[in-house]
Amino acid sequence: MAEETKEEKSLTAAIDAHKATLALATGTLVFSAGLLKEKLNFSCPAKWLLGISWCLLGVSIVAGLLVHLRVPVMIAEGKPNIYDKWFEIPGRIHHTAFVFGVVLLGVAMIVILVAE
Numbered sequence: 001m002a003e004e005t006k007e008e009k010s011l012t013a014a015i016d017a018h019k020a021t022l023a024l025a026t027g028t029l030v031f032s033a034g035l036l037k038e039k040l041n042f043s044c045p046a047k048w049l050l051g052i053s054w055c056l057l058g059v060s061i062v063a064g065l066l067v068h069l070r071v072p073v074m075i076a077e078g079k080p081n082i083y084d085k086w087f088e089i090p091g092r093i094h095h096t097a098f099v100f101g102v103v104l105l106g107v108a109m110i111v112i113l114v115a116e
Helices: 006-037 044-077 085-115
Strands: none
Touching: 006 044, 006 085, 044 085
């Protein structure tokens, strides 16, 4: 059995991080969509913040899926590389959109709670 190379270890760690944030982004989007069932007073800024947050979380989910679709290709090619442009760029988009989406969702929640 061959020992795992540094590149393979890096790729495995990156995939694990992407899996975690992809699951969190999906869960956050589903949770926040449940707010529509509540009888809350959504002000105009809250609606905008929620909408932008959902768009960012949606972008994060799609980019995260693209990252995971690239992994089998790298394995088939025998070239594990976290700097692969089809892995790195969607990965950066995934994480950036996730962070901004969650922050904006938090701000929207504060605006909704203050309005109540």
